Amino acid sequence: MNPDRHTTFYEVWDALGTPGDCGLCVLHRRRAHQFVANLFYENVNHPGLRAHWHESLGFGDEGRTIAAAEQDALGLSILYASLAHDLVQRLNHPPPKLHPARPGPLETVMRKTDARYLDEFARHYGAADVQARHAAGFGLCLAHLDAVLRLLPDPALRMRLCEAERTLIARLQSELQLFADKSSYDSGQPFGPEADAWQRALRKFRRPESP
DSSP: OOTTOOHHHHHHHHHHTOTTSOHHHHHHHHHHHHHHHHIIIIITTOHHHHHHHHHHTSOOHHHHHHHHHHTOHHHHHHHHHHHHHHHHHHHTSSSOOOSOSSOOHHHHHHHHHHHHHHHHHHHHTTSHHHHHHHHHSOOOOHHHHHHHHHHOOOHHHHHHHHHHHHHHHHHHHHHHHHHHHHTSTTTOOOOOGGGGHHHHHHHHTOOOOOO
């Protein structure tokens, strides 16, 4: 067993084998859902988290989406009742402070989590088996590709990663075009693996945030 490969490495390794999705996105979503579920299960009354909740004005867009999917009506009611009470007090003293003073609890945790997974992928990308596993799968979305390229110190490794992603994107382009051609009213050809290419494109081309 490679002594440099620990639990985080194998999480990344397993996620890279996810069909039709960026492995680092898979890990992000998994951890984000776990955080929100744990928040509702045991932390809605945690004093430190409650203070953070008020300072950040609750969930951001991602947190609200996950919370809606969790459908924990009690947990949401407790947290947002507390936030509503705080906002009533703020609105009693105009001009009210309606901008978050800090990123939310979910955003704070996920920044650290994402950085750990990105660093793990970049640190091990020089290994032939990691390169092969990446190239044989979906690859990375554009946002994570951009982040990893910034972390790789070796120009040769950056070029290797770009070449692998270029091949993967070219293959996806061919599938998208094939889907478009078969969608023509006079085609008559049955759809094959390219049938979900448009869905994979939405995941692949998640763009980097503006600097």
